[in-house]
Amino acid sequence: MRPSIPVALALLALALPAQAATTYPLSLDNCGVTIIVDQPPERVVAIKSSATELLLSLGLGDRIVGIGFQDGPLPADLAATGANLPVLSDKLPSQEVVLETEPDFIYGGWESNFAADGAGERPTLARFGIATYVAPAACRSVPPPPLSFEALFAEIAEMGAIFDVEEAASALVAEQRSMLEAIDRDDRGLTALWYSSGTKTPYVGAGTNAPAMILEALGLTNIYADIAEGWTSASWEAIVAADPDVIVLVDAAWNSADQKKRLLAESPITSQLDAVIHERYLVLPFPASEAGVRNVPAIVDMAAQLARLDSAE
Amino acid sequence: MKAGPGLASPGARNAGVHRLSLPALFLLLLLSTIAAVTFGPADITPQEVWSVILHHCGFLPDSPVSRLRDAIVWELRLPRVLTALGIGAGLALAGTVMQALTRNPLADPYLLGLSSGAAFGAVLFLLAGFALLMPLGAFLGSLGALAFALLIAQLLGGATPSRAILAGICISALASAATSYLIFWSATGDSYREILSWLMGSLSGSLWADAGLVGAALLLCAPIILVSGRALDAFAFGDNAAASLGIDVPRLRWILLGATALLTGIMVAIGGAIGFVGLVIPHAVRLATGSRHRVLLPHAMLAGAIFMLWTDTAARTLFDPRELPVGIITALIGAPVFLFVLLRYRRMT
Amino acid sequence: MSLEIANLSVGKAGKTILSDIGFTAPRGQVTGLIGPNGAGKSTLLAALLGLAPSSGHVRFEGQDLMAMTRRDRARLAAFVEQSANTEERLSVRDVVALGRTPFQSALASANGAEDQAVIAAALAETGMTAFAARRFDTLSGGEQQRVHIARALAQTPHLLLLDEPTSHLDISAQLQLLALLRRKAMAGTTVLLALHDLNLAARFCDHLVVLKAGTLAAEGAPARVLDPALLHHVYGVRARLLHDAFAGHSVIVYDEAIPETLPHNPD
Numbered sequence: 039m040r041p042s043i044p045v046a047l048a049l050l051a052l053a054l055p056a057q058a059a060t061t062y063p064l065s066l067d068n069c070g071v072t073i074i075v076d077q078p079p080e081r082v083v084a085i086k087s088s089a090t091e092l093l094l095s096l097g098l099g100d101r102i103v104g105i106g107f108q109d110g111p112l113p114a115d116l117a118a119t120g121a122n123l124p125v126l127s128d129k130l131p132s133q134e135v136v137l138e139t140e141p142d143f144i145y146g147g148w149e150s151n152f153a154a155d156g157a158g159e160r161p162t163l164a165r166f167g168i169a170t171y172v173a174p175a176a177c178r179s180v181p182p183p184p185l186s187f188e189a190l191f192a193e194i195a196e197m198g199a200i201f202d203v204e205e206a207a208s209a210l211v212a213e214q215r216s217m218l219e220a221i222d223r224d225d226r227g228l229t230a231l232w233y234s235s236g237t238k239t240p241y242v243g244a245g246t247n248a249p250a251m252i253l254e255a256l257g258l259t260n261i262y263a264d265i266a267e268g269w270t271s272a273s274w275e276a277i278v279a280a281d282p283d284v285i286v287l288v289d290a291a292w293n294s295a296d297q298k299k300r301l302l303a304e305s306p307i308t309s310q311l312d313a314v315i316h317e318r319y320l321v322l323p324f325p326a327s328e329a330g331v332r333n334v335p336a337i338v339d340m341a342a343q344l345a346r347l348d349s350a351e
Numbered sequence: 352m353k354a355g356p357g358l359a360s361p362g363a364r365n366a367g368v369h370r371l372s373l374p375a376l377f378l379l380l381l382l383s384t385i386a387a388v389t390f391g392p393a394d395i396t397p398q399e400v401w402s403v404i405l406h407h408c409g410f411l412p413d414s415p416v417s418r419l420r421d422a423i424v425w426e427l428r429l430p431r432v433l434t435a436l437g438i439g440a441g442l443a444l445a446g447t448v449m450q451a452l453t454r455n456p457l458a459d460p461y462l463l464g465l466s467s468g469a470a471f472g473a474v475l476f477l478l479a480g481f482a483l484l485m486p487l488g489a490f491l492g493s494l495g496a497l498a499f500a501l502l503i504a505q506l507l508g509g510a511t512p513s514r515a516i517l518a519g520i521c522i523s524a525l526a527s528a529a530t531s532y533l534i535f536w537s538a539t540g541d542s543y544r545e546i547l548s549w550l551m552g553s554l555s556g557s558l559w560a561d562a563g564l565v566g567a568a569l570l571l572c573a574p575i576i577l578v579s580g581r582a583l584d585a586f587a588f589g590d591n592a593a594a595s596l597g598i599d600v601p602r603l604r605w606i607l608l609g610a611t612a613l614l615t616g617i618m619v620a621i622g623g624a625i626g627f628v629g630l631v632i633p634h635a636v637r638l639a640t641g642s643r644h645r646v647l648l649p650h651a652m653l654a655g656a657i658f659m660l661w662t663d664t665a666a667r668t669l670f671d672p673r674e675l676p677v678g679i680i681t682a683l684i685g686a687p688v689f690l691f692v693l694l695r696y697r698r699m700t
Numbered sequence: 701m702s703l704e705i706a707n708l709s710v711g712k713a714g715k716t717i718l719s720d721i722g723f724t725a726p727r728g729q730v731t732g733l734i735g736p737n738g739a740g741k742s743t744l745l746a747a748l749l750g751l752a753p754s755s756g757h758v759r760f761e762g763q764d765l766m767a768m769t770r771r772d773r774a775r776l777a778a779f780v781e782q783s784a785n786t787e788e789r790l791s792v793r794d795v796v797a798l799g800r801t802p803f804q805s806a807l808a809s810a811n812g813a814e815d816q817a818v819i820a821a822a823l824a825e826t827g828m829t830a831f832a833a834r835r836f837d838t839l840s841g842g843e844q845q846r847v848h849i850a851r852a853l854a855q856t857p858h859l860l861l862l863d864e865p866t867s868h869l870d871i872s873a874q875l876q877l878l879a880l881l882r883r884k885a886m887a888g889t890t891v892l893l894a895l896h897d898l899n900l901a902a903r904f905c906d907h908l909v910v911l912k913a914g915t916l917a918a919e920g921a922p923a924r925v926l927d928p929a930l931l932h933h934v935y936g937v938r939a940r941l942l943h944d945a946f947a948g949h950s951v952i953v954y955d956e957a958i959p960e961t962l963p964h965n966p967d
């Protein structure tokens with residue numbers, strides 16, 4: 039994402055003890071579209087867990103008029119504030135359903151959420167006076183640079199600017215930064231496979247998105263780090279040849295970590311892997327596997343899991 | 352178009368070659384298998400590969416490589432290579448029979464709703480949570496689609512080839528729509544990928560069980576088809592001509608259709624909807640052997656096996672460390688090959 | 701041995717196509733099956749081959765033709781259709797070799813010595829020996845028809861059934877074909893062929909069977925059968941017969957068709 043005025047503003051806001059309020063109208067470049075926010079949005083529709091969780095973390099729960107296509111239950115610390123959010127749809131809501139809530143801002147966790155058969159195309163929504171925002175890490179039409187914590191925090195800050203809650207944003211960023219710093223990065227040069235889904239053809243985390251960022255923060259070497267994509271379909275043979283020390287399992291309701299463990303143990307191919315035999319697994323919930331506020335807590339949790347694995351050896 | 356008296360048919364011209372061509376093809380198959388199993392993303396030398404195989408066959412006491420490399424060769428590459436051979440042979444055989452039975456050069460094994468039905472069954476099982484039983488779902492789906500297609504053809508007034516084709520088109524459309532509906536309605540982001548890979552046709556993750564199933568299907572169905580070669584020739588001029596030559600047309604058609612459906616159902620269940628093999632291989636082989644099915648069928652089987660072997664080897668090695676669904680490669684190669692075959696046909700008429 | 705047909709009826713989907721047909725096609729003679737379109741000629745031939753469900757008796761060489769297995773029947777009787785082409789890439793020899801199918805088992809090796817001899821003889825008889833290696837679909841209509849005849853001959857049939865084999869052929873080809881059939885008949889084969897052209901029937905057939913609307917209208921020698929009254933009754937045309945003393949048979953000369961007595965309006 040190109041550096042923009044609000045990012046500079048946000049960084050400035052972080053540096054100064056007194057927070058500067060946002061000046062409206064605010065103009066941003068988001069995933070190839072210039073959006074204009076005239077005033078702090080009051081009625082927000084959030085699609086995908088990453089969007090909902092970011093808004094809740096900034097204390098904006100009361101402004102959410104609808105959520106859709108969530109990836110799993112909210113984390114414990116947000117469960118209370120997010121308890122009664124109106125659910126528009128379990129899957130991608132249709133345009134009419136979204137418009138019915140009369141939003142002035144739609145936050146999409148995936149760029150594809152803004153399709154004609156989804157929430158609606160961005161230019162159309164703009165004509166209706168609705169600002170639309172795509173999570174920068176998920177932008178496909180204008181590929182962002184590889185995901186980094188700075189980019190993640192910049193998104194938080196940008197949200198803070200849009201909603202005029204810079205204080206909450208910088209507090210959140212500071213909190214996450216200190217959590218990050220407290221992590222004991224593993225220094226043994228272990229290799230890891232990020233196993234997202236797939237049976238015959240595994241779908242794994244590659245080099246440019248949340249999986250890469252998380253593995254790097256943990257001090258693990260991603261065996262698919264060289265592939266310039268967020269995730270990629272892989273080859274079991276290449277994985278077995280690389281013989282990763284640790285396997286990260288993404289736990290989703292539709293494809294649980296336990297199912298994956300069973301699959302790995304039962305397949306004649308993968309059952310020979312060291313990591314499978316010794317059950318060197320790290321588990322994280324699906325919403326935390328995409329760029330969002332849950333990445334850092336997940337890293338903390340996984341670092342603890344990693345430490346427990348070592349002590350068990 | 353008329354040609355001069357000097358133009359000989361391909362079959363006649365190569366009549367003497369036939370005695371050699373089948374063993375030659377078989378030798379090529381053997382050599383290809385020996386070579387293909389040494390290709391792969393993992394760094395294992397050909398000698399090591401063959402030592403592993405010999406060890407597992409009982410000829411060598413120890414495996415010369417680590418346990419994991421051993422697994423790569425014996426549990427990953429070899430079953431996959433054998434599965435590819437079997438599926439290629441089966442699809443080519445099925446395609447040749449379909450083209451003869453329906454007297455339609457555009458026929459392929461999936462004609463009677465077999466692949467759309469299989470796709471529906473596979474997706475249904477996957478979304479219902481039985482991902483590992485997808486092959487069973489595919490198989491049941493293909494047989495179900497076939498049964499419906501034949502039923503419709505019967506209701507249209509008797510299962511003649513053209514009615515069966517029409518019914519098959521109808522069932523294919525229905526099954527495809529149902530599959531799309533299922534995918535749209537219940538698929539999450541992850542299963543899209545699995546489904547897409549299956550729909551395009553992929554041999555990734557083929558196990559010994561898959562190779563065994565494919566082999567069993569071939570063992571059961573191929574002999575039935577191969578001995579019908581002479582009878583299939585009689586179909587060249589239509590049902591009446593075939594009947595006047597002493598062929599029990601309905602019975603033969605049902606037997607062959609049944610064998611083909613069973614064969615195709617299993618092939619699709621294991622490998623997904625791999626396209627072009629069943630359509631193009633028969634035509635390509637016909638250019639060399641002519642249309643006498645006694646000769647065409649075994650040649651098509653071997654050619655299909657070799658073709659599938661090499662395309663799958665490309666699918667799993669060209670984009671190391673990633674894999675491509677083999678169906679993409681068969682389409683990429685198949686389309687130009689088909690064009691070439693058509694051009695050769697034109698020049699020969 | 702003659703082909704003896706009695707009480708032959710053929711129905712399809714509830715409709716009666718042929719009812720109570722009975723006639724004899726004598727051995728060593730060319731029997732012509734004539735009648736307007738839709739009279740049931742093709743159906744009759746199909747029934748004789750067991751291709752249409754029928755009731756009645758059909759005896760040939762003392763055997764019940766309908767009670768035989770398809771294979772046995774194919775060793776006795778051969779069938780040539782109007783015009784049959786194929787998408788398959790077969791050589792002329794391949795097509796003729798198809799005629800040996802009833803004599804070969806699935807597992808036997810390709811055409812043995814006896815088969816080869818029969819095929820060669822069939823090719824020679826039809827004058828197609830020079831064409832043996834040619835691709836079937838490169839031949840002209842007449843040549844293809846001769847190949848079909850050769851295929852039928854390769855079945856070494858005692859009974860030859862042909863369904864309008866002369867349509868789509870040039871006059872010279874028609875004459876050659878019919879002359880060939882006469883030769884086969886004289887050599888002992890029973891020949892029954894459906895014909896469109898009454899003059900050819902008059903010239904080449906020893907015996908005629910006339911069908912009209914699924915029933916037998918007349919049977920006998922052409923001189924007796926082909927008279928203006930029958931032509932009027934069956935075909936709805938006014939015609940005269942001219943006798944060609946040189947050729948020894950009649951030639952039919954047609955006047956206009958009578959509108960009110962077209963075939964679908966029986967007298």
